[in-house]
Amino acid sequence: MKEYTFYTGCSSEKRASAYNMEHSIQSMCAILDIKLNEIDDWNCCSASIGYAGGGQLPRMALTARNFALAQKQQGSKDVVATCAACWLALRETNERIHEEPEVKSDLNVALKEAGLSYDGSLKSRHMVEVLIEDFGWDVLKSKVKKPLKGLKVAGYVGCQTNRPFGVCGDSFENPTYLDKMIEATGATAVPFAKKVACCGGALAFSENEKSCALVKDILQDAAANGAEAIVTPCPVCQLNVEVYQGKVNKLFGTNFNIPVLYYSQLFVLSWGGSWKEAALDQQVVSADALKRFA
Amino acid sequence: MAYDLSFAKEVYKNAEMGHWIKMCMQCGVCSGSCPLGPHWEFGPRQLFQMVRSGKMDEVLQSDSMWMCTSCYNCIVRCPRGLPITHIVHGLARYAVVKGKVKPNQVTARFAKNIFWENIVSTGRVGEAALTMKLYFVDGLAQGIQNGLEMKDSALGMLKTGRLNPLPFRSKIKGFAGFEAMLKKARELEEKREKGA
Ligand code: SF4
Ligand code: SF4
Numbered sequence: 056m057k058e059y060t061f062y063t064g065c066s067s068e069k070r071a072s073a074y075n076m077e078h079s080i081q082s083m084c085a086i087l088d089i090k091l092n093e094i095d096d097w098n099c100c101s102a103s104i105g106y107a108g109g110g111q112l113p114r115m116a117l118t119a120r121n122f123a124l125a126q127k128q129q130g131s132k133d134v135v136a137t138c139a140a141c142w143l144a145l146r147e148t149n150e151r152i153h154e155e156p157e158v159k160s161d162l163n164v165a166l167k168e169a170g171l172s173y174d175g176s177l178k179s180r181h182m183v184e185v186l187i188e189d190f191g192w193d194v195l196k197s198k199v200k201k202p203l204k205g206l207k208v209a210g211y212v213g214c215q216t217n218r219p220f221g222v223c224g225d226s227f228e229n230p231t232y233l234d235k236m237i238e239a240t241g242a243t244a245v246p247f248a249k250k251v252a253c254c255g256g257a258l259a260f261s262e263n264e265k266s267c268a269l270v271k272d273i274l275q276d277a278a279a280n281g282a283e284a285i286v287t288p289c290p291v292c293q294l295n296v297e298v299y300q301g302k303v304n305k306l307f308g309t310n311f312n313i314p315v316l317y318y319s320q321l322f323v324l325s326w327g328g329s330w331k332e333a334a335l336d337q338q339v340v341s342a343d344a345l346k347r348f349a
Numbered sequence: 350m351a352y353d354l355s356f357a358k359e360v361y362k363n364a365e366m367g368h369w370i371k372m373c374m375q376c377g378v379c380s381g382s383c384p385l386g387p388h389w390e391f392g393p394r395q396l397f398q399m400v401r402s403g404k405m406d407e408v409l410q411s412d413s414m415w416m417c418t419s420c421y422n423c424i425v426r427c428p429r430g431l432p433i434t435h436i437v438h439g440l441a442r443y444a445v446v447k448g449k450v451k452p453n454q455v456t457a458r459f460a461k462n463i464f465w466e467n468i469v470s471t472g473r474v475g476e477a478a479l480t481m482k483l484y485f486v487d488g489l490a491q492g493i494q495n496g497l498e499m500k501d502s503a504l505g506m507l508k509t510g511r512l513n514p515l516p517f518r519s520k521i522k523g524f525a526g527f528e529a530m531l532k533k534a535r536e537l538e539e540k541r542e543k544g545a
Contacts, residue, residue, distance in 0.1 A: 069510075070510060070511065070512065071512075071513065072506060073511075074510060074511050075509070075511065098521055098527060099472065101465065104419070104456075104460040104464055104465075105468075106439070106441065106460075107461040107465060108464065108465020109465055109538075110442050110541075111439075111442075112534040112538040116530055120527065161534070165534040166530060168526065168529035168530045168533045169527060171526070171530075214418070214419070214421055214422070215421065218420065218422065219421040219425055252384065253418050253420040255385075256419055256420065257419070257464075258418050258456060260459055261455045261456040261458075262455070265388055265416075298505065301502060337509040337510060338509060339502070339505035339506060339511075
């Protein structure tokens with residue numbers, strides 16, 4: 056069994072928007088014999104828009120507190136995040152702590168008020184890095200019991216799981232890890248020029264129609280390449296492309312009905328997990344097109 | 350005409366990552382890479398040059414930097430290695446600090462008054478409260494209309510167990526320490542933002 060410290064993040068909580076991701080990731084980890092030890096009493100990382108209300112130190116203090124708790128509770132184990140924005144916040148805070156001694160000391164002055172401290176030594180990783188680096192493609196392929204043969208999938212990497220840090224040294228302009236994951240389940244990764252295009256991120260809240268225009272282009276490209284489903288590692292991409300499909304159809308007179316799934320859902324299904332274990336019953340745009348593999 | 354460098358100096362010193370603006374060679378790769386570029390009044394390249402030429406009000410009152418989706422496209426492409434995303438966020442934040450943000454700037458209101466307040470009041474985001482407050486930001490009537498417009502999405506989320514219908518959420522266990530930590534961080538931050 057492999058153990059990691061787990062930073063859950065708000066959208067992965069029960070009855071939150073990415074619970075389908077969290078649920079399927081737990082099923083995926085059960086099959087891989089991974090134990091994710093949740094940081095007790097973690098707080099929100101403020102995602103990518105904490106700068107507006109918090110500025111730099113309060114924003115980074117949020118993440119520093121999570122690291123401090125992780126260190127206290129789990130020692131030196133790697134901190135794993137499944138959400139792109141959470142992962143980014145962890146990486147950025149660590150980087151600033153390493154590069155700017157002043158940031159490190161200021162953050163510790165703030166943490167002290169909560170009876171905590173953090174030395175900057177924990178490694179933060181994305182779940183897909185864990186899959187690729189600690190397990191590897193052969194293991195991921197060897198788990199397949201029901202190959203998703205014939206399923207055409209557009210691999211939508213999006214922004215924050217790709218930039219600015221990148222995953223496993225992959226290209227920023229044409230990352231391949233997600234296509235490889237799709238192929239590892241037996242499905243076909245279709246060519247997808249919009250694979251790293253932006254979905255509008257948090258601006259889907261405040262600038263919804265502008266965000267919808269970006270989502271439309273993504274859906275259009277997936278459809279034009281014959282994709283039956285879009286797969287992504289990012290909860291914001293998943294939410295924006297799935298939940299605003301109806302609005303896109305209204306705004307642009309289109310007729311999209313493409314399920315938007317997580318890589319973990321594809322893995323669980325192909326590894327013999329049930330529809331429920333893959334959280335495929337939690338989709339807003341129905342995933343019934345995949346029922347033939349259930 | 351001589352350039353007034355006081356605003357540029359202020360930004361270099363007080364705004365997050367502001368000193369990097371000195372390094373910009375005005376190639377425009379950032380603006381050309383920006384997904385919401387067509388909606389920016391001034392793209393990142395132009396904003397940076399405006400900082401250098403002392404156009405404080407034009408920069409800080411602009412909607413531009415509030416159009417950043419944090420996609421990090423510009424960062425990985427900039428030939429001079431500028432942390433553009435962070436500079437843009439820094440300028441947005443500096444506009445808040447200087448009280449220059451237009452009162453109806455919708456992303457600023459969402460990010461600062463709704464999202465940040467939502468986090469710091471309990472320690473964790475409550476998505477239902479977040480959505481509701483956003484809908485009602487322009488009052489009750491507009492709120493009901495906004496809510497109805499998004500009814501299908503919200504219902505879909507509810508039915509699939511991905512939206513908690515109760516806007517109330519309890520505080521994290523260590524909330525007192527969390528609050529004290531943020532207060533201290535705020536104090537230290539204010540010193541930086543004032544250039545002390
Ligand atoms: S890409 Fe970099 S150097 Fe070019 S204009 Fe933008 S910030 Fe300046
Ligand atoms: S990070 Fe912001 S400024 Fe940079 S390309 Fe994306 S939206 Fe534009």
